[in-house]
Amino acid sequence: MTRPTRTHWAAITAVVLALLFAGAATVASAGGGEDGKSRPPTPTPTAASADAGFARDMAVHHQQAVEMSFIVRDRTQDDEVRRLAYDIANTQANQRGMMLGWLDLWGLPKVSADSEPMAWMQKDEHGAHSGHSAGHQAKDGSLMPGMAAKADLQRLGKASGKQAEIEYLQLMISHHNGGITMAEGCVKLCTVDTERSLAQGMVDAQRSEVGLMADLLRKRGAEART
Template identity: 90%
Template sequence: MTGPTGLTRTHWAAITAVVLALLFAGAATVASAGGGEDAKSLAPTATSADAGFARDMAVHHQQAVEMSFIVRDRTQDDEVRRLAYDIANTQANQRGMMLGWLDLWGLPKVSADSEPMAWMQKDEHGAHAGHSAGQQAEDGSLMPGMASRVDLERLGKAGGKQAEIEYLQLMISHHNGGITMAEGCVKRCTVDTERSLAQGMVDAQRSEVGLMVDLLRKRGAAART
């Protein structure tokens, strides 16, 4: 996809890949210098917002990658296929970064002791957050904006223009949910690199939401409310 928006997504994916390489290079340097245990002692705890965001957003991103591969095989539209590739590539790279951080911190990638979004359940005053964090929706979705089992089945059965509309509508909701989560990390996380990545997600996904709204309009459809 050409134009400023396409270049932004491509550059973001490239920058993410570079940061990922630097992250693991830095981790290797710390380990080789004998500072691995010191690094872990300064790492976030398993119940921290840093760890919770990394675990939950890795799952959130994985579904975006899955949906993008589904629509790639359900349409021949070059514009939508390029968008799906950009989203899959970017979010797969970011997912790798977050799982890498959990490894670096010596923390599990899956926590049986906490429900999804538990790290966003309380605000600074200890009150419960506004939406149903930590609770699974009746439609089977786990986190804000995630597609339900029914949604994924419908996308997998659609084809052509209908598949494009289904994908764009689902991905807009998915991005909006991801933005909410990323904003939560910007507010609550303590690791500067992770907060920077989260802010990058907010900026990039807002831009892509605008693009997807335009693509829906071209197809005589609109985002779901």
């Protein structure tokens, strides 16, 4: 019998965690307040809501981080970078499973042809136009803040050893910084408490990882891209 791989277990974990977090969100919506009285259930997010937009866009954002992490894993033998890449891939695959699970729970599509990436950050909680850029499409072809362009991924895939490590760390710092901006937007705009908590956790964890990756770059005589 074939033994389950790490990727297989990560996929199972993502499904289980998505169900647990979805269940927690449902219980929290229907549960009582601190005074023991029941509270009105939180309305199910709509397709145009910040909750749904963040879940859709961050799922795509996370998928690229997982892809880049698997690429560098096969392009270097450095234990420190490989361990970081595995941690990022595992964490973001699990979080992606949670967000896709919420979309299923809410009965919403995982892909929206009616809105451009980041459009959910265009309005604040009162519906007014915010300072965030919507419909992000960088000149290099990236879809959202911090995402690597096709040429970046090709360059990473061709590099090896120390150069692959530097390419990965530089790309992932930019990727994390873009993800932090998105997660901060959800903390401000999302209405589902469980999702906002996950977004804040992303902000805290990715800021810490950016510091770690900057240190790893300096050890290799390189700096983050500006």
